[in-house]
Amino acid sequence: MKEEFNIISNLIEENTRVLDVGCGNGDLMKFLQENKTKDIRGLEISKEKVQNCLSKGLTVIEGNAESDLKQFPKSSFDYVILSQTLQAFLNPELVINELLKVGKKVIVTIPNFGYWRVRLQLLFKGTMPVTENLPHEWYNTPNLHMCTIKDFYNFCSSKNIKIFKSIALKKSRISEINKSNLNYKNLDSHLGIFLIES
Amino acid sequence: MNKNINTKKIIISNSLKLDCGKEINNFPIAFETYGELNSEKSNAILVFHALTGDQYVSGKNPITNKDGWWSYVVGENKPIDTNKFFVICANVIGGCMGSYGPSTINESTGKQIGTDFPIITINDMVNAQYELIKYLKIEKLFAVVGGSMGGMQVLQFVANFPDKAKLAIPIACTSSHSAQNIAFNELGRQAIMADSKWENGFYSNYKLNPDKGLAVARMAAHITYLSEKGLQEKFGRKLQDRDSLRYGFEADFQIESYLRYQGSVFVDRFDANSYLYITRAMDYFDLSKQYKGNLSDAFKETKTKFFVISFTSDWLYPTSENREIVIALNSIGADVGFVEIESDKGHDSFLLDVPSFLKTLGDYINSTYKVINERRI
Incomplete structure (x- = not known):
């Protein structure tokens, strides 16, 4: 978690306006507030988590990204963050489009379904993968649309979404993703972090 | 009810032009305060009461001998802690607890004003209470807070006085009274x-x-x-x-x-x-109409931080109406937080012992107070 926060924080310029979509208990918001910018908002669907955030004095709105991002004006944030949440939406494409409207830049992080540990489980055990990063069983997972780093990379090119930076994370090892190492990073990383713009 | 109560009262000598066109002056505003105003005058919270509320937010209400109407929220070691905050609450004009209202005695006739009293609006109520804030010489309130009609007053207050409160908490309310209401x-x-x-x-x-x-x-x-x-x-x-x-x-x-x-x-x-x-004042309340149909315009001058709260079982001021306020604020990039609290207690939830409401409200007010004070240093 800490590595992901650090990477996200390094992608953000100081004193900018940030929206964290699916902010959970506000850990990333707190981290960014201490390190980067005071001007940060959150959107979260769980009442309990919203209450936790508000209790910490964080500005968070209870709402659903699929229906409630519309209310923010175009480019009203310098950065919109979607941390490990894209796979849980009914319509990830719509959400990405909404994020790109609301934010000048968007940071998306993706638990990589192409990671070799994930692939091995399906290949050898023949069961849906359960890992540290993807702890749910098939019957109770909130993850409706799992994808791989390569899937997201290809999605961006096919939709003409500019990728400014793409970073792969394995444990605490950080590396850049590019066209030539894409297949390898897709196999050897548990998390992909993308800085994109429409 | 025009009883002989020993309420704190000031007479507003400035004339106040009401929405109905009439002007009033030399009128009383009855109020109560709790806690102490600090030397920087930075800890004042103005609480607005609802339809049948009064200035007795906390402690014993001297008229009813019951607990003040918001005793769960305001008091020592309560979510709005009077050890820390200076809490002010005034009886609205039109009310019957000492402020200028239809039961006020007309000095020239010696009788109650009755229905010769002018029609008043939420806007008039708020403008009258602003005179009290001036009288108390408070340049900027830390917060304005209220539920139901109190929440409407919170919205109107920020619209009228965009730089007079750092934080606004409208609870279980609406920006425009619905046909059902x-x-x-x-x-x-x-x-x-x-x-x-x-x-x-x-x-x-x-x-x-x-x-x-x-x-x-x-x-x-x-x-x-x-x-x-x-x-x-x-x-x-x-x-x-x-x-x-x-x-x-x-x-x-x-x-x-x-x-x-x-x-x-x-x-x-x-x-x-x-x-x-x-x-009647509640029915006339339509803040977006005051701003030519654009609710966002009511708040575009303000840097006030907002926290909007609704309750799941409140069908009088449902979440959808509270959310409209949030949407209007978001559309101008205002600083707004929002939560819908789970409760079976209906609209009255904001007055009752609803632990997740009390905790969230208290924690939010206290941590925001801390953040704002730290920033100032």
């Missing part, structure tokens, strides 16, 4: 006016009181403050002090007895004309 208010008013003792509003001249009408108004309104589930769980079809139905029109059911009781205690503490005037 106007309908319920009209039902209450008609009940009062149908009482033969109402005498066109001049009942006090005849030493009368439209108690029956006012009690019915209160009973009807009280139902709207609860939820279907809450009523069913609390009362169901339980009988009142009897084992079987009596085949008559006495209060067979507990719910009937409860409503009758609510009606009867209400008439002892509230003036029927005030009920007419204040419900």
